[in-house]
Every structure is written in structure tokens, then in C-alpha cells.
Amino acid sequence: MSATVPGGCLPADVVLEFTAELSRALWHGGDGWSAARWLHDQPAAGPRRDELTHLVDGLAGLSPLERGDFAIAVNDDQVRSKLWLIDELSRHCDLGRASLLVLGGWYGILPLLANWRLAEPPARMLCIDVDPAVGEIGARVIGSLYPNVHYRDGDLTRLDYRELEALPNGIVINTSCEHIADRHWWSRVPRGQLAVLQSNDFTCCPEHVSCVRSVDELVRKKPMTSVLFAGELQLAEMHRYMLIGHR
Ligand SMILES: C[S@@+](CC[C@H](N)C(=O)[O-])C[C@H]1O[C@@H](n2cnc3c(N)ncnc32)[C@H](O)[C@@H]1O
Structure with missing residues (x-):
């Protein structure tokens, strides 16, 4: 049995742009909200937008050191x-x-x-x-x-x-x-x-x-x-x- 995850697949270029935005924001000490704002202008992220916004929300709870390390993980x-x-x-x-x-x-x-x-x-x-x-x-x-x-x-x-x-x-x-x-x-x-x-x-x-x-x-x-x-x-x-x- 396979897992069903709601929403369509994210195109690779959208994944790369979103993670680049997220990595930049976290690396510079931000909480990733610029990535969330970026999402709102991306029609291709549409069906997954809520999911990605939840991810960004979760990252806001990390310490500056943890944000920096997560930024590397999504570079x-x-x-x-x-x-x-x-x-x-x-x-x-x-x-x-x-x-x-x-x-x-x-x-x-x-x-x-x-x-x-x-x-x-x-x-x-x-x-x-x-x-x-x-x-x-x-x-x-x-x-x-x-x-x-x-x-x-x-x-x-x-x-x-x-x-x-x-x-x-x-x-x-x-x-x-x-x-x-x-x-x-x-x-x-x-x-x-x-x-x-x-x-x-x-x-x-x-x-x-x-x-x-x-x-x-x-x-x-x-x-x-x-x-x-x-x-x-x-x-x-x-x-x-x-x-x-x-x-
Ligand atoms: C920097 S990260 C991953 C880098 C890699 N390029 C990637 O993205 O998959 C390396 C991870 O390996 C883990 N690690 C190192 N030695 C390990 C071991 N013996 N068993 C399990 N995890 C280990 C570290 O704790 C760290 O989370």
C-alpha cells in the first residue's frame, strides 16, 4: 500500500526555487517567511501551498543555530x-x-x-x-x-x-x-x-x-x-x- 499525499507533484524547478528562497531566508537569520510570501505568487505551488506554509511555520520555532543548519540541508x-x-x-x-x-x-x-x-x-x-x-x-x-x-x-x-x-x-x-x-x-x-x-x-x-x-x-x-x-x-x-x- 502506498502513502497518498494530497495535491499534485511539485515541478522540480518550483522545488529548487522554494528551497533556495527558504535556505537564503534561514541562513540570513530570518524565519523563512520570505519563502512563504514567495509561495503566494507561485501558481505552480498552488495545490501544495498550505503544506509548504506549514513547513515554514514549523521552522519559525528553531533556534538561530538550528535555522542555519537547516538552511544548509536545503541549499x-x-x-x-x-x-x-x-x-x-x-x-x-x-x-x-x-x-x-x-x-x-x-x-x-x-x-x-x-x-x-x-x-x-x-x-x-x-x-x-x-x-x-x-x-x-x-x-x-x-x-x-x-x-x-x-x-x-x-x-x-x-x-x-x-x-x-x-x-x-x-x-x-x-x-x-x-x-x-x-x-x-x-x-x-x-x-x-x-x-x-x-x-x-x-x-x-x-x-x-x-x-x-x-x-x-x-x-x-x-x-x-x-x-x-x-x-x-x-x-x-x-x-x-x-x-x-x-x-
Ligand atoms: C551533514 S548530514 C548529511 C549530508 C549529506 N550530504 C546528505 O544531505 O544526506 C550527515 C548526517 O550524518 C549523520 N551521521 C554521521 N555519522 C553517522 C552514523 N554513524 N550513523 C548515523 N548517522 C550518522 C550526522 O549526524 C548528520 O546528520
């Missing part, structure tokens, strides 16, 4: 990387019948974008993050709007991946590979599991402890039994690399 590079993932993954499976396990899921921007972009989004998207604070904010501002988005604290290097067996058509997604120094977590994912991995070459960030310089390097670090997609995306500040395939 242009982050959003383009996730729209790319949704487009490519949709070519390889029926996401409406899938459950997503989003590792290092941060605030849950991937599930948020999946709900905006897909006519039939996944029935269940579970974000797992080692930092309980980001999951708590995600649950409050995103999870409260979308019944198919859930959050749990957890360390992806210690997770019991056998629980995937209980998830109908589960897909493991890790768009935070550059943050994970541990080399062994990948071997703990069950062989044959459908997965999506993203990393990047943005070595300037001290938290990026496991960057790669090419998609081939990502393939070497995270070998798959079958690769359905391997590619790179040129972004403003970095290259994003992505693999879709079976562990």
Missing part, C-alpha cells in the same frame, strides 16, 4: 543531489511500493522531497541518525506533516540490518557516505539488498572523513554485486557521486 547542492537520486531511483523501481531506510538522514530532506515530487511516494520512509537532535527537529517540522516519514536515533555502523527483512520492498539509502569513516558498515548490509549510496569530493569540510574523487572510487570502496546506475553530478561546490545497485 541548492543538497536539494539537487536528492532530486537526482529520486529521478534515477524511480527509473529502477516502483517507489510507490517501496520502504526507504535513510541512513544518516539528518532532517529528512530526502523523504520531504520524495513527498513533493512523487505522485505515489513510498509508504514508509525511516530516517536513522546518530544525532538525536536532528531527528527530533525533523519529526517536529517534517514528520508532523507527513505520516509516511519517521525518525529514529541510531548509529548506522551498529545497526542490525536484518530488520530490513520486515520492511516491504526495503531500499537502503545513504547520502552521507562522506561522513562515515567506518569501512565495515557496508559489509553488514545483507547481500543482494537494493541500495543507493552518495558521496562527494568536498574535502574542505572537516566532517567529511571519507570523500571520494570519482564514482569509480566509490565503486571500489562500496562494491556491489550488480550496479544499476553509477554517475556523477557537477554541483556548485562539489561533485556528487551516486551508485544504485545491489550490495
